[in-house]
Amino acid sequence: MAETAASIGYGSFFHISEDNGATWIELAEVFDITPPNDTVDEIDATHMQSPNRTREFIPGLIDPGEASFEMNFVPGSASDLKVAALKVAGARVKCRITFPNSVAWVFSGWISSYEPAVPTDDKMTATVTWRVTGSTVSTPAAAPTNTAVPAIGGIAQVGQTLTAYPGEWTGSPTFTYVWKAEGVAIPGATASTYVPVIGDVGDNITVTVTGTNAAGNASATSAETLPVIAA
Structure with missing residues (x-):
């Protein structure tokens, strides 16, 4: 059933x-x-x-x-x-x-x-x-539309938590996250927070947020952080 x-x-x-x-x-x-x-x-x-x-x-x-x-x-x-x-x-x-x-x-x-x-x-x-x-x-339901881009809160430093803010959307979506370093997806980094590691030092971090509802989905990417610094 x-x-x-x-x-x-x-x-x-x-x-x-x-x-x-x-x-x-x-x-x-x-x-x-x-x-x-x-x-x-x-x-x-x-x-x-x-x-x-x-x-x-x-x-x-x-x-x-x-x-x-x-x-x-x-x-x-x-x-x-x-x-x-x-x-x-x-x-x-x-x-x-x-x-x-x-x-x-x-x-x-x-x-x-x-x-x-x-x-x-x-x-x-x-x-x-x-x-x-x-x-x-x-x-009918319409696919989500991003009206204010996502943002990242926190300090881009090894061991410090970065937090994704999804921005503003139409269509009452649910959200998923993909964190990226220099535009490349970071393996396993799909939560709403991310803690930079040693390998991220010097990289700019972004987060891509995908909003999904019954009618479809859409994605939007935040601005870059400053280059990640060591602890």
Whole structure:
């Protein structure tokens, strides 16, 4: 039997766009997203000769329903101010839910309620509810794209740990690493850290990061370190 493809929701994002999708703003510290739930209206089409005295129904219009999410409530934060402003303005914006496998659902809506909760002995949260208008469009997953190149932290010295920072990527990828000396892959150096050895002295070190998701992969390489020095 095939292994399950099920996954948890961790890694999902909720973005909004006020310019019809040209730019997107991430709403921070969101959890427990409830995507839009369409329902189909029922039209009673019963008539005097309906067979067997049984009511007849036909499908009506589709009601796109609501969408919602919980978020950590941080008064005065960028997300708090943005949500509050959209509610007051009654602004209709585009919303995008990006799932962990990089599939995205895009819909239009306006905020129907913004409800912060401030308990005595637990974290503050807020519930944001959107009234969806129009249909929801599902966008297939796209391969990752690197938008800010990887970087290396640490001192290029024998015995000192170098740490790879993957940079910024679209598509919620997972990462693999290949460390290189003078552009040549170092055997076995595939972790997110690398400790230079004597043979690296005088070499410039780079790290190539490959981001992978369900739709494909892409790679990006950091800038070189200074030449490795002896301990």
